Amino acid sequence: MKNFLIPTTLKDDTISAVKWAINQAKKSDCEIVLMMIAETPDSFSSSNFLREMRTGLTKSQEEVLATCRYMIDHTQNCKIKIHNQYGISSPVFRGIIEHFSVKLIILSNSYKQETKRIHHYLxxxxxxxxxxxxxxxxxxxREDFNKALYIENSNANMHVKDVQQFLNDNFSYEIVSQASKTEDLENMTPLSEAISKYEIDLLVETRKGEKIKFKKTKKQNINEKLGLPILSLYEELV
Known part of the structure; x- marks a missing residue:
């Protein structure tokens, strides 16, 4: 079973995220978990705490959720679950992933643009x-994503063959080109040329754990600069 976790505020691109999950599941059974997170209400009164936890959905949010449920209802092998989470920490998040047996986290553009601190923290x-x-x-x-560009991290001890083997075991993407990672996001010409030449529709990168920091200015990444989806793999997994 392939299970997917989609943190969301129920913006329109949540629908695209659900479509991605359905497509990734192929014909295997899956559960798609839409997780909505909020700060824990700061109250000494239990009754006031419960009142503050009751947050309704806007009309547009209800429409997005209804569309997601409609898609799942018409997909025989998939189920959907709504998970409301109040407060988050590393152990709690790890527990959520283990509890729902999550195989892939899907992050939409709108979620990464949220301004609340708790979304950045997640x-x-x-x-x-x-x-x-x-x-x-x-x-x-799009349903026909299959050509990937591997962005190699210079300080990672990863071989492209190991990454491709992981993709073969878990996804349906083929690495057709690779390039070195660059921190200079102003010069995307080499990557853009490779993307055009090989008709790339997905980027693949590896990552390591990092110390959590909150910065006043949000740093743009390659994913946002090039507009392509990027699959990020934890190096220890590969």
């Missing part, structure tokens, strides 16, 4: 988990 926590992460791109959902 994204950083996700990066320190061993579970693969799929960062969605700017394009609309």
């Amino acid at each position: 994204i950083q926590l996700a990066g320190n988990q061993k579970c693969p992460i799929l960062h969605l791109g700017n394009e609309q959902f």
Whole structure:
């Protein structure tokens, strides 16, 4: 069974995230968990605590959720679950992944643009988990994603063959080109040329755990710069 975790605030691109999960599941059974997170209410009164926890959905959020449920209802092998989480920590997040047997975390563009601190915290926590992460791109959902560009981290002891073997075992992507990772996001010409030449539709990178930091200015990454989805693999898994 392939289970997917999608942190969400129920923006429109949540629908694309669910479509990605359905496509990744193929014909195998899966459960798609939509996780909505909020700060724990700061209250000494239990009744006030419960009142503050009752947060309704806006009309647009209800429409997105209804669309997601409709898609799942018309997909025989998939189920959907809504998980409301109040407060988060590394052990709690790890427990959620283990409890739902999550095989892939899917992060949408809108979720990464959220301004609340708790959403930024969850994204950083996700990066320190061993579970693969799929960062969605700017394009609309497509079902025929299969050509990948491997972005090699200079300080990683990873061989492209090991990464490809992991993709063979867990996904349906083929690495057709590779390039060295660069911190200079102003010069994307080499990557753009490779993407155009080989008709790349997915980027693949490996990552290590990092110390969580909160910065005033958000740093743009390759995923956002090129607009393509990127599959991030924890190095110990590969």
